[in-house]
Amino acid sequence: MRADRLLATLLLLQHREQVTAAEVARELEISERTARRDLDALGMAGVPVYSVRGRGGGWRLVGGARTDLSGLTSREARALFLAAGPASSVTPAVKAALRKLVHALPEPFRAQAEAAASSLVMDPQRWGSSRVEPRPPRFLDELQDAVIRGVQVRLGYIDRERSETERTVHPLGIAAKGPSWYLVANTGAGRRTFRIDRVSSVDPTGDPVHRPDDFDLAESWRAIADEVERKRTPVEARALCVPDGIGVLRMGFGDRLDVGGATTDGRIEVVIRGHDEYKLAGELAGLVAYVHVTGPPGVRDHLASIGNVLVERYGTDVGPRRSGPRNSG
DSSP states (O other), X not given: OHHHHHHHHHHHHHHSSOBOHHHHHHXXXXXXXXXXXXXXXXXXXXXXXXXXXXXXXXXXXXXXXXXXXXXXXXXXXXXXXXXXXXXXXSOHHHHHXXXXXXXXXXXXXXXXXXXXXXXXXXXXXXXXXXXXXXXXXXXXXXXXXXXXXXXXXXXXXXOTTSOEEEEEEEEEEEEEETTEXXXXXXXXXXXXXXXXXXXXXXXXXXXXXXXXXXXOHHHHHHHHHHHHHHHHOOEEEEEEEOGGXXXXXXXXXXXXXXXXXXXXXXXXXXXXXXXXXXXXXXHHHTTTTTEEEEEOHHHHHHHHXXXXXXXXXXXXXXXXXXXXXXXXX
């Protein structure tokens, strides 16, 4: 992380005509001793930095802060801060260091760097069981550019019925969900989500995006993903689960499991969502040691039917009980 600190210190020097070790320490959340060592290290590395002693002293760059020592272009600054998005794969420490740099970037870059840092959310949970690795769709760069610059676009879009439409949208952010990429945008009909691989054209209008003051991309995407998941799994089974079984249910059902409160006998109320009653009953059939399904009646009827078939097929074949797992060798 020292390289990140040195770059952050250098950009602070560039942005401010003079800094003290205490200011660097406060800005980068390090000790003053570490800040002084970093400032000395910049000088030893050949950076034209010098100290001004006495009252009102500090550290300065030779020639002042007018020279752009960062070497970053506007596009490079945006790319840098895309890595610091709220749900990217970089470590929290790297995210924090990159975000600190925004305060020291040259003024023309700062607004777009801040926009880039909040333009993308990566959702690791996939829809269903897809294992396809995400590939950036054709118009991803153009749409992300529109989000960062805050401009409306004329969007060509092909829906699931293969009908093509065109509309003007206000891009607010982009989300990656497993292999799929989505644009979150405001439209004349309200907020909408568009699969970017279905976008057929992108034409920036130059008009500014009307962005709600309280909009948060991560929160908005969570609400969108939750709504989609509930539509994909409309059936809800209610059950009582022994405490030791909650971990098993979490592993098996993930976001499809809602855990409630404890009952008087110590069991825990749970709700499990599924695609249809029969499939959900099949998933629950192997968990009878942990859960007692209380509803709906359709799921219970399917469980009983599955149980009857199992007894009919295997009931007469049951041999002596084994105390441990069967040796496959």
